[in-house]
Amino acid sequence: MKKTLLSAAIGAAVLGISSAASAATLDDVKAKGFVQCGVNTGLAGFAQPDASGAWKGFDVDYCRAVAAAIFGDADKVKYTPTTAQSRFTALQSGEVDILARNTTWTISRDTALGFNFRYVNYYDGQGFMVPKSLNVKSALELSGAAVCVQSGTTTELNLADYFRTNNLQYNPVVFEKLEEVNAAYQAGRCDVYTTDQSGLYATRLALSNPDEHVILPEIISKEPLAPAVRQGDDKWLDVVTWVGYALVQAEEFGITSANVDEMKNSTNPDIKRFLGTEADTKIGTDLGLTNEWAYNVVKGVGNYGEVFERNIGQGSPLKIARGLNALWSKGGLQFAPPVR
Amino acid sequence: MSDNTLSYVRADMLGAEPPPISNKSVAGWLQTNLLATPKDVVLTIIALAVLAFTLPGIINWLFIQASWVGSDRSVCATIAQGGIQPDGWKGACWAFVQDRFQxxxxxxxxxxxxWRVILVGLMLIVLLVPLLIPKLPHKTINAVLLFVVFPIVAFVLLRGGDFVxxxxxxxxxxxxxxxxxxxSFVGIAVSFPFxxxxxxxxxxNMPIVKMFCVIFIEVIRGVPLVMVLFMANVMLPLFLPVGWTIDNFLRAVVGVALFASAYMAEVIRGGLQAIPKGQAEGADSLGLSYWQKTRLIILPQAIKVVIPGIVNTFIGLFKDTSLVSIIGMFDLLNIIRLNFADTTWITPMTPLTGLVFAGFVFWIFCFGMSRYSAFMERHLDTGHKR
Known part of the structure; x- marks a missing residue:
């Protein structure tokens, strides 16, 4: 009782009260009518407000897909921009329902920080970029190089590990802000630039002579970027995970936002189950959603391939190749368990 | 009548001397200000050389080569970068600022x-400008409207909600x-009275009041603003019951206002120290109460003395607002920086242009404040000039 009074007293004193983040996030989200999504404060292609101020990007589309699955309307999302430091607190304190902020899934985040990850929406890895003029073909030839890197990131630690394991010498040139790292590399203060591969593509766009730089083939770390939710809410984790798998599955079926209405008439039982047109299907309702959930996801944001190409792939200035993020049937790692 | 023509006294007026050369012509001005001594000559040549080396490049970058219109990065990128400008092109990307100006x-x-923001902005101008012009009447009503009514109206308008x-x-x-x-407005409006x-x-002389004030000032002044904001953002949610959150913006406003108050207190205390004790004693001898004495005798003199310090604090506060980026809020500087990573506009020239623009806007505001404070000093100057 005392605690209730205290909460009420504090509640009266504060603005912008979010509903209590109990164990049943899905019910809370349905009750308040929108998904509160933690995104990056600005990362090319992943989360970025456009000219009208609407958030756009790969991670943002994931939040929109979750909203589409729950409400049938991809716009029922509110975004909380989070910095690298504030992201985990925001999720722990219940300020956000999902953290879709290019966050690497690691064991300590899964266990010690009390989060759950399951569906990896982007497989990233740390890479190197060098000027072509250095004539370097492999990262193993980089002994003695000056390496530009952002401080306080896993990138910096991976770099140290990689050079130590391979008995290579290097001089780290460390900056706090990404722009500073870019400027230093551009000005030739270091020979090598290292960050996640997705970031290297964005950096190349900001260079004055992009064609004179190459991205080396070595990937020195595994960075599976996965949306995170709080531990101890399996139902919500199921929803968030299966929305991701629905995106991948839709691509595998060849269902796009353009043809999803036609596909509803398909006679393929797999597709009928997926889109909820099969009689007596309970797939959607068992998730706590409607049976149209997957249809709404594809209708709202498209399939995984569409989301990828639109934000970071060939349809965007970044032009990142699918690579590891191709479907499993095309040599990539994107694999959805069967929807049945 | 004696003919007292004293040969050593002039009979007619002296002709006017030519004006000093320094006031006479451009050449004179040049001579006194730039070429008076050999050292000055050398310094002038060096300064001219520096200008000659940098100015054409700056003007070229800012205006001549600059790209003024366009809707995406291609107008600010060279062909090698996937744009339309010739290779080796360097110029400001004003098209970016124009596209993202809103x-x-x-x-x-x-x-x-x-329109709600614009309306609030107009209200601010209508209330603030008359308050800043000393000649205009009704200062009390004006101040009450600006500092009591306006913030409430502005908040309701900006935030909205079903009840309005x-x-x-x-x-x-x-x-x-x-x-x-x-x-800045909240910080200034709160920090001055506080x-x-x-x-x-x-x-x-009251020990508890004194202790409270000393502790408040010393604690707040002893920690960086970044840390106050960071604590409010990262630590506060962990102490609150699950699910309760305090609006991020409110945290920033409170943090900035507390911070500015502590600094302002020390500036004003400097002014209070500068008033001779005789002033207070004189007021006492007239039988004024403490508040009458403070309001009528001490404060008007004290504040006048420390106008430069007060404005200094305001200008510092105005620029400190950029630190709210630490809690995921985007002020002018940070919303500009946010757009650097936008794939629509990402080019080598975008960050430079954005920062030049941000710097210019900040400068306009700070210079305005500085000029106004100089004007107030002259206006209030009633015989203390040394």
Whole structure:
């Protein structure tokens, strides 16, 4: 009782009260009518407000897909921009329902920080970029190089590990802000630039002579970027995970936002189950959603391939190749368990 | 009548001397200001050389080569970078600023609702300008309207909500110039009265009041603003019951206001120290109460002395608002920086242009404040000049 009074007293004193983040996030989200999504404060292609101020990007589309699955309307999302430091607190304190902020899934985040990850929406890895003029073909030839890197990131630690394991010498040139790292590399203060591969593509766009730089083939770390939710809410984790798998599955079926209405008439039982047109299907309702959930996801944001190409792939200035993020049937790692 | 023509006394007036050469012509001005001594000559040549080396490049970059219109990065990128400019091109990307100008002002405030921000801005101008012009009457009403009524009206208008029939716009959507101005306005409006009270409290004879003021000032001044904001953002949610959150923007406003108050208190205390004790004793001998004495005799003199210090604090506060980026809010500088990573506009020239623009806007505001303070000093100068 005392605690209730205290909460009420504090509640009266504060603005912008979010509903209590109990164990049943899905019910809370349905009750308040929108998904509160933690995104990056600005990362090319992943989360970025456009000219009208609407958030756009790969991670943002994931939040929109979750909203589409729950409400049938991809716009029922509110975004909380989070910095690298504030992201985990925001999720722990219940300020956000999902953290879709290019966050690497690691064991300590899964266990010690009390989060759950399951569906990896982007497989990233740390890479190197060098000027072509250095004539370097492999990262193993980089002994003695000056390496530009952002401080306080896993990138910096991976770099140290990689050079130590391979008995290579290097001089780290460390900056706090990404722009500073870019400027230093551009000005030739270091020979090598290292960050996640997705970031290297964005950096190349900001260079004055992009064609004179190459991205080396070595990937020195595994960075599976996965949306995170709080531990101890399996139902919500199921929803968030299966929305991701629905995106991948839709691509595998060849269902796009353009043809999803036609596909509803398909006679393929797999597709009928997926889109909820099969009689007596309970797939959607068992998730706590409607049976149209997957249809709404594809209708709202498209399939995984569409989301990828639109934000970071060939349809965007970044032009990142699918690579590891191709479907499993095309040599990539994107694999959805069967929807049945 | 004696003919007292004294040969050593002039009979006619002296002709006017030519004016000193320094006041006479351009050449004279040049001679006194730039070429008076050999050292001056050398310094002038060096300065001219520096200007000759840098100025053409700057003007070229800012205006001549600059790209003025366009809707995406191609107008600011060279062919090698995937744009339309010739290779080796370097120029400001004003098209970027133009394209994102609305966002720089309003942040992510919904487009259809932006008239509310504009209305609040107009109200601010209408209330603030008459208050700043000493000649105009009704200062008390004006001040009450500006510092009591206006913030409430502005908050209701900006935030909206069902009870006023306006769409609710939560603070995470606020951004840009609007956030910079709101934070500065609240910081200035709160810190000035609070600073006076804290300064008086610190000089008070009442031990508890004095102790409270000293502790407040020393604690707040002893930690960096970044840390106050960071604690409010990262630590506070962990102490609150699960699910309760305090609006991010409110945290920033409170943090900035507390911070500015502590600094203001010390500036004003400097002014209070500067008033000779005789003034207070004179007031006492007239039978004025403590508050009458403070309000009528001490404060008007004290504040006049420390106008430069007060404005210094205001200018510092205005620029400190950029630190709210640490809690995921986007003031003018940070919304501009946010756009650097936008794939629509990402080019080598975008960050430079954005920063030049941000610097220019900040400069306009700070220079304005500085000029106004100089004007007030002259206006209030009633015989203390040394």
């Amino acid at each position: 966002q720089f002002i309003f942040g992510r405030y919904p487009i259809d609702e932006r 029939g306006l769409q609710r716009v939560d603070t995470p959507l606020w951004g840009g110039m609007m956030v910079t101005l709101i934070l 600073g006076i009270l804290l300064a008086l409290g610190r000089r008070s």
